[in-house]
Amino acid sequence: MRRIFWSWLILFFFFSLSLFLALSTGPVRISLFALSPRDQAILLHLRLPRALSSFFVGGGLALSGAVFQGLFRNPLADSYLLGISSGASLGAAAALVLGFTSPLAIFTGVSFFSFLGSLLALFLVFYFGSRDGYFSVFRLLLSGLGVGLFFSSFVAVLMIMAEEELKALIFFFMGGFSSASWETTWVAVTLVPVCVWIAFYYARELNVLLLGEETALSSGVNTKRVQAIYAVLAAFLTSISVSVAGLIGFVGLIVPHMVRMVFGADHRILLPVTFLLGGTFLILCDTLAKVVLAPSELPVGVVTSLFGVPVFLYLLKKERGEYGL
Amino acid sequence: MSLPSRISAARVSAVILFGLFSSGCAPSPQPGERTFVDDLGYPVRIQRSVKRIVSLLPSNSEMVCLLDCERLKGGTRYDRFPEELTQRIKEKNLEVIGGGFDPNLEKIFEIGPDLILVNGPSQQRVTLPLKRMGFPVFSLYPQDMDGIRRDFLLLGEILDREEKARRLLADVETGLEEFRRKTRRSVKRRVYLQTWPDPMITVGKNSMSQWILDLAGGINIFKDMPFDSGKVSLEWIIQRDPEVLIFVDSQREFAERIRELPGWREINGVRKNHICFIEAAYLRRTIQFLDGVKRIHQCLFGTVA
Secondary structure: OHHHHHHHHHHHHHHHHHHHHHHHOOOOOOOOOOOOHHHHHHHHHHHHHHHHHHHHHHHHHHHHHHHHHHHOOOOOOOOOOOOHHHHHHHHHHHHHHOOOOOOOOOOOHHHHHHHHHHHHHHHHHHHHOEEOOEEOHHHHHHHHHHHHHHHHHHHHHHHHHOOOHHHHHHHHHHOOOOOOOHHHHHHHHHHHHHHHHHHHHOHHHHHHHHOOHHHHHHOOOOHHHHHHHHHHHHHHHHHHHHHHHOOOOOHHHHHHHHHHHHHOOOHHHHHHHHHHHHHHHHHHHHHHHHHOOOOOOOOHHHHHHHHHHHHHHHHHHHOOOOOOO | OOHHHHHHHHHHHHHHHHHHHHOOOOOOOOOOEEEEEOOOOOEEEEEOOOOOEEEOOHHHHHHHHHHHHHHEEEEOOOOOOOHHHHHHHHOOOOEEOEOOOOEOHHHHHHHOOOEEEEOOHHHHHHHHHHHHOOOOEEEOOOOOHHHHHHHHHHHHHHOOOHHHHHHHHHHHHHHHHHHHHHOOOOOOEEEEEEEEOOOOEEEOOOOHHHHHHHHOOEEEOOOOOOOOEEEOOHHHHHHHOOOEEEEEOOOHHHHHHHOOOOOHHHOHHHHOOOEEEEOHHHHOOOOOOHHHHHHHHHHHHOOOO
16 A cells, blocks of 8 residues: 555656646746746646647547557557547548537547547447447457458548548647647546546456456356446547547557556556656656757657657566566 | 540640650750750750740749740739739630649640749649649749749849849849948837737748848847747747837738737837738849848838838
8 A cells, every 4th residue: 555655656757747847848938836927828728738638638548549559458458449540530620621610619620520529430339239238349440440441441442532621630649739728628627537537436346357357247247237337438548539639549548558557557547657657757858848859849649659659668678577578 | 624625634644644654765965956954953854945835833923924925824812923924814815724732734735835834742642743744844943042043043044134134133232232221220110010919920031031020120030940930829929029010911800909908018019009011022032132122121120211
């Protein structure tokens, strides 16, 4: 227990540090303790929504990656496993190339249609992945593969039609928070915590599920229901994050593994720690993305792999077999 | 597949087979041929009287058309300039062979060009079969304004329109001189030029737009960005505080909105409502850049030069 207490303390320290860095770093010099009206505008309307978006998107992606890895018992699973990202890409590409605008003023065209596209993909994946109201995780996997490939080919057609829009589309594929505002942030700030709470609530059942479906059934866990809840939840988290920030690789794949290597595979600890670490990690990466190539910005997806992979490889080398590799 | 295209496919494959065996032992220039070195450094043998040109790049189509539009027989679906060219496409005197990366090779074969103008390295893959078939593929790939001038003169030489090329260039130079004389002033305006709103994309150091902004009397606030174009954040724009904001193409809605958005209001140019719009075409890579320069100048200083 002592170890867990200290780990939480360290995690919270890093979270606060990264938040502080994100809020105090930027082209305009701001002292957080003596704010002019201009500084206030920059802090409240630019840096704060940006930091919050990156936290909730990072946390959401990492959490959904952890859930998929547990659900499919596959270490290569990540948040984009079920082809949700291709639905989002199709929505974004349609909005950019065909010039769709959002019917709701609180969304931009790209985030509205990428959200819509990802929900459509989510629906189709679960529709084709189920039989008689039930679905097996492997059926779901194949259905996700099919739907993903199908949508991707439409994205390719749109990319051929694109001229000027192509660059914007490429930036969407690499993800980023450079135009984060409260309009793009509120979705993440409101919906992600709800999903996270549900995920924590069923964590014990997910643990039992990992022992095998038969064991789980015999200990009174409704396996089908738990699987369904988690699969929808993880896919929905991915939808939210893609509509807020485009595609950001690596977070959903590697962060859960890092946490497992250090904290073990108990989902009651794994899920919250993964969420917090994923969020912290993405805040840090976004802060780096702001400064590395200034005044231009790096896509945050590039930073996540550039700085995350060395840490991951270091942990991999240090791991002494407890992780079962 | 329709009959004509089946026939031409057969012809193409025959020529490709022939090409496979016959290439590699290129004889020296025949009488009536000249050798020119293209922008990739390849010596290319070209007929003395070039009559049928296919261009795979809008800026090359434009240059050919300025010199002698009749000889341009194939262009891309993106060709817009000069006006004469659009007219010729409408009248079907000029065939659209597709885009620069997805040209219809059979169509090019049917046109039977004696000169194919291409971009630099990025179009090499598409043009390999054309080279194999024995068509003279020539790369015009200017990197900057000097390159554009040089390539225009080279094209003039190839088309035997040297005089015209020189005259056109001289006209541009005179026009530029005149513009400079009229607009001689020490003040320069700090400009933010946005080519895309979400994410916000602007132009950097090596772009044609940067060059045009500079001539027009503006200072690109992101001229230290070491690429043609890149993503920036609002905070950087606030920090650089431009006096003028120029939006490319249809960003009127975006420009309307920013007046109400927090953050944007901190910018000098937004507060003074010094905002203009310009079509991307005026910022293209061309020797006819003066129109763009004049438009930007008018936006910056409110006076016509």
